[in-house]
Amino acid sequence: MVTQIEPYVMLSIVLFVLGVMGVLLRRNAILIFMSIELMLNAANLSLVAFASYWGQTSGQIFVFFVIAVAAAEVAVGLAMIVAIFRTRQSINVDDLHQMEG
Amino acid sequence: MENLGLLAPLVVLIPSIGAIINIFWGARLGEKWVGSIATIASALTFGVVVLLYVFMNYNYYQGVNVNPPVFESWINIPSAGLNIPWQQRVDSLSVTMMLIITGIGTLIHVYSIGYMHGDERYHRYFAFLNMFLAFMLVLVTANNYLVMFVGWEGVGLCSFLLIGFWFDRSGVAWRNSLAARKAFIMNRIGDFGVIMSMVLMFAVFGTLTYYEAGEVANPTYNEHLVEEIQHEAEAAEADLATGISEVTVGEVANAGEHTAAEPAPAEGQHAAPAEGEHETGPALPATSNDSIVYEDLGVFSRAQILSEQGGDVVVGPFTMPITTALTLITLFLLLGATGKSAQIPLFTWLPDAMAGPTPASALIHAATMVTAGVYIMVRSNVLFELTPTTMAVVALVGSATALVGGFIAMGQWDIKRVLAYSTVSQLGFMVAAVGVGAFGAAIFHLVTHAFFKALLFLASGSVIHGVEHGHHHVHEHGHDDEHDDHEEAFDPQDMRNMGGLRRRMPVTYFVYLIGTLALMGIFPLAGFWSKDEILADAWTAGLQDNNVIGYIVFGLLLVSAGFTAFYMWRQIVLVFHGKPRTEAAGHAPESAKMMLVPMLVLAFFSFFGGFMNTPRGVLGLEKIFGPHELTEWLESSVMRVHAGEFYLWIAILSLVVAIGMAIMANRIYARVPVFNRKRDPLEMMEATQQMWTMANARLYWDNFYDRIFVNPFRRTSAWLATELDDRFLHDWVHNKVLWNGFNAIAHFLSRDVDQKVVDGAVNGAGRVTRWGANTLRRSQSGYIRVYAITLLFGVVVVVLVLLLPLLQRG
C-alpha cells in the first residue's frame, strides 16, 4: 500500500511530455514510434500508481490490456514502416504528405 | 337420430355449391349438366329437409339450435357486448317453410329445365335459382334477426336478378330493367323498416336471437306435451301389465316408435330427466323458462318479461314505455313485411316483377320469397301479440291489400299480371290472418297458397309457352303474308290473344282448373280450408274479443274472396274457353312432359293440401286426416297459435259467394264467343265502365306514386344534376375556383418560391460549401506532425478544462 503517489504521477507526466516532444520533433518514423511507446509507459506508470493508491486491481488489469494492445500496435506499425521503407527507401515522415488537401 | 338436426347447415350449403358450380363452370357444362346439377342440388336439399322433419317428429317437435361449424361466432365484438353467432333454428315453423321452399323449388327446377330450354343464359338462370334457394333457406333457418336479414337481402338480390333476367330482350329490355329496379328500391324501403326494427330490438333487449339453446318456445304446449307423453307411457305400461304387447305411442310422440332403441337426449334441450322406466326416445322437453336467467333468454322471452314488468326502456336518447318500444319494433317489422310481401303501401313492385321468367315468378314472387314477410311476422308472433295497436294496423293493411289486389286483378289483361295481383290479394289474406292473431291460419294459407299459386304460375307459363310456340308456328308458315305489324304487337301474355286453349292444351287446362278452384276456395280443395280458417278466425276474433277489427277484416276478406272467384273464372274463360281469338292460340301446342309433371304434382297438393289441417266436425274428415295436424305441429314453435273453430255458415257463405261470383263471371265473359278483342264487356257496360277503368288503371296507384314520389324525385335529381352538379360544381367550382386558383398557386410556387427561394438556397448552399472547402483544404497539409500538434493542442485544452475546476474546488 502506497501512501504517497505525487512523485510517481510527476515522473509519469515528465516521461509523457518527453514522449510528446519526441513524436513532434523527430522525423525518423522509428524514433516516433519509440516515443509513442514511451508515452504509453508513462501512462501505465500513473495507472499503476493510482491503482496501488486506491488498493484496486482494475488499474493493473488495464495496464495489462494496454501492454497487450501496444504489442499488437508495434507489430503492425513496424510492418508498415518496413513496407513504406521498401517502396520509398526512406522513413522520414515529412516525405509522407501525399494526403494533403 | 338425435343428431339429424346437425344436418341443418347442409340445407344452405348444398344449393350454394350448386350455385357456385353453375356460376363458374355452367357456361362450359351445357344445358343438361347445368339443369341436372341445379335440380339435384335442390332435390338433395329437399331430402335433407325431410330428414330434418323426421328429426322434429322424433324430438317431440321441439326446436333446436344448430351452430354451423365455421361461423360459430359470426359477429363478435366483446367490447360492445355484441355476439351474434351464425346460428340456425330448426323448429316446426322453419321446417314447414323449408319443406315448401325446397319441395316447390325442386318442382320448379324440373319445370325450368323445360321452360328455359334454349335460353342463352341458361346456366345463369339456374345459378340464380340455386342462389335464391340458399338465401331463402338462410332466411327461414336463421336463429336471429341479423342472420335472417342476410337471407332477406339475399333473396331481394336474387329477386332483382331474376326479374331483370331478360334485361336485353328486344323491345322490353327497359321495361324489365325498370321492373327489377322498382322491386329492388321498394324492397329497400321495407329493409329500412327491418333494420330499424333490429336496431330498436337490440337497444331494448340487447339480443337479436330468437331462442337461446334450451329455451322453450311454447311452455304451455310443452306442459300438455309432457303430460300426454307420461300418460301414454303409463298406459303402455298398463297394457304391458295386462298382456297387451301392441304399444302405440301417441301421435305427439309418434317418432318414438321408430327410435325405440336410440339413446336419449336431443342436443340443445334442457334435459328434463325422464322417468326411470321411460328410457326410449329423447328426454322429455322442458316445460318452462323460469330456470333461465334473463341474459340467457332470446328476444321473445325477454320481450315477454319486460312487457310483464312494464316500465320504461331507454333507447339511445329516448325514453319510452316498453309498450311504445314494442309497438315501434313491430310497426317497423310490418314495414319490412309490406316491402317483401307486397302489401299496401309497397305492393306495386310485385305485378311489375312478372317481367322475369315465369318459373322464377312462380317460385319467388308467388310461393316463397313474398311470403317471407308473413313468415317473419309469424316468427315474431310473441312481439305482435304484445302490441294490440300493431295487430290492428296489420289486420287493416292485410285486408285492405286483399281487397285492392283482388279489385285490380279484375281489370287486367295480362295473364301473369292477374296472377300477380291475385298473389298480392292472397298475401293480404295471410297478413290479415296475422293481424287477427291467427298465426296458424296464416301459415296454413301460406302453404296452400304456395301450392296452388305456384301451380297457376307454372300453368300460365305453360300457356304463354304454348301461345308463343303457336305464334312462331304461325309466323313460320305464313311468312309470305305481310304480318310485320302484327308480329311486333303480339303479346303472348295478353289474354285477349288467347281463348279456346282447352282443346289445344288439355293437361294444362286441367291443372289450371284445379289451381283456380283451389284459389277460389271451392270445397274440398286446399284453398277452401285455409281461406275458411282465416275467415273463421277473423270472425272468432271479432266475436270473442269484441274486436271490431275482426268484423271489418271478415267483411273485407269475404268481398275479396268474391273478387278472387270472379277474376279467376274470368281468366279461365278468357284463356281456355270459347274459341281461339288469334292464330297463335289456335296453334298452341301442349307443353313438354318436363313441364307437365311438376304441374301435376302441384295439382295433387293443391287438391289435397288442405287436409293437413282439417278442422273438427266436418264430415268426419278429421278421423281420416287427423284434426288440426298443422296447427298442432306449429304450436311447438308459435306461441299464440290456436286451432280455429269451424263455422258451417261461414263455409257455406264463402262457398256461395265464390260460386256465385264465378257464375257471374261466366255469364259475362262466356256469353260473347268472340267479343271485341280490345275491350272488356264490363268496360262496355254503362254501370261498370268506371269501375272497370279504375281496376284496369290499377286504381291509379302507380300513377299516384309517380306523381307524389317519382316525378318530384326525378325533377329534384335533374335539378341537382344540371344546376348543382354541372353548373355549380363542375363549371364554377371545378373550372373557375379550383382550376384557376390552382394555376395561380402553382405559378406562384414555381416561379417565385421554387425558382427564386428554393433554387437560391440550394445554389447558395453549394457556393458556401465550395468556398468553405477551398478555405479549409489548406489546413490539410498532409504532414503528420501538423495533425499531431493539433491533437496535442486539443489535449492541453481538455486537460486544462478538466483540471481547472478541480483546482478551484481544492
Added chain:
Amino acid sequence: MIDLWPFIIVGALAIAAAVMMLLSDNAIHSALSLILVMVCIAFMFLMLNASFLALIQITVYAGAIMVLFLFVIMLLGNAKLRGNPKPDEGSARHFRWFVPLVFALSLGLLFSFGFVVINAQTGASTAPQPAPRVRVLNAWGEDMPVSVYVDAVLITEGVAQGESTAWFPIPEGGAQISVAPGTDGEPVALDMQIPAGEAAAVIAYGTGALPELRVVSQSTSTVFPSSQSRLQFINLSEARPTLQVLEQTRGFVNTLSALVPAIATGQLSEVVQHDAITVDFAIVDPARPDAVIYRIDNYRFAENDTDLLVIMDALSSDGAVRTVLAPFRAPAEAPYGTPQQVGYSLLTTFMLPFQVIGLLLLASLIGVIVLAQRSAKPKARPAQRRVVSRPLPSVIAAQVGQEVVTTADAPRLPDAAEPAPGAGD
C-alpha cells in the same frame, strides 16, 4: 512513506534515459535507452506493489517489443536511419513556427499537470482506507440458524451453528448489528464503531433463549511470514471457568503440549503462529489435564490466514451443556498485486475484454502477414502485359517495316532493366 532515495535515483535515471533516447542520432542507442526507461518503470511497478506487472513489463516490453524494434532497425540498416533527416525546403518554410509551439505546448502540459498534482488538495497525501468490515460467527448454544441485520437491513439469514458470515462492510460512523434466531426471531442488537481499514468479528454465544454478542478485533495489520497460519482462541464457555488448549503431537509417543496459556471465561488468547499443516487439538481443565473435554483431530490450517477458534457451550438435544471448540476460518483473500489476484480478476470480471484483446492480437497477426506479403511482391506483371495487349507504334512499325508515327513523343516501351518509375521519388 515511500522509499525516497531509491525513487529519486531510479526516476532520474528514467528521465535521463528518455532524454537520451530523444537526442541520440543513432537509432540503436535510442532503442537501448528506451529499454533502460522501461526497466526503470518496471522497478517503479515493483515499488508500487505491482509485482506481476513489473514482470510483464520486463518480458513483454523490454524483451519482446524492444527486440522487435531492434530487429526492424537491423533489417532496414542502421546506417540509413542514422541522424535526424533534414527537413525539406517546403516543410522548413512551413514549419518555422513549429518548434517553438511544440515547446510551448509541452511545457504547458507539464506545468498544468504538475501544478494540479502538487497544489490540488485531492486528498492525495493520505491513502483512503477501505471501509470497516465485520463478520458474524454463530457460536450460540442452541442448534439454530441466525439472521444478521445491519441497521435493521437483512444481510444474511440461515447462518447455522458453527458457521460464519462472509465479510460485509459497515458504515464508518458506526452501526447497529442485530442477530436474530431463526428468520424472524427477536433480534439482539449491538452498537459498534470501528475505524476504517479495521475488521472485527461479532460472536453470538451463550446458552440462553437469545444469544449474547461479543466483538473481537480481527485486524491483520500485524505482519507475518505468509506461509504461516495464525491461531487465536477465545473462551466463551460459562460451564468451564478456565480451560487450556493442548496440542497433540503424534510421534513415537504422543505428547501433549500447551499451545496457549490457560484462558478464563471471556478471555481472548494471544495470536500464535503455527507451522504445521494439520494438527490435533484438545481442550482440558488445567486442574485435570488428563481428562480431555473436547478434541479436534486433523485440523487443517489455511496458509496466510488467521483462524479464530471459539470454545463455546453447546446444548445437546437432551438439554445437557457440552463444551466444544468451534473453529471459524477467516474468509480467504488474495494479497494485492500478485499474479493470483490479477489472474483472478482477469478471468472473472474482465473475461470479455481479455478475450477481445486476444482477438485483437490475432487480427494484428493476420494484418502483419498481409502487409509483409503485399510488399514482397515485385511489380513484374504490368510491364509484360503492356507488351502483349497494347502494341506500340514502334512495334507496329517494326512489324510492317514502315514508320507509323514520326513524332518524337510517341510512347516507348520501358526498358525492363530500369527501375520502376516513381519508386525513387
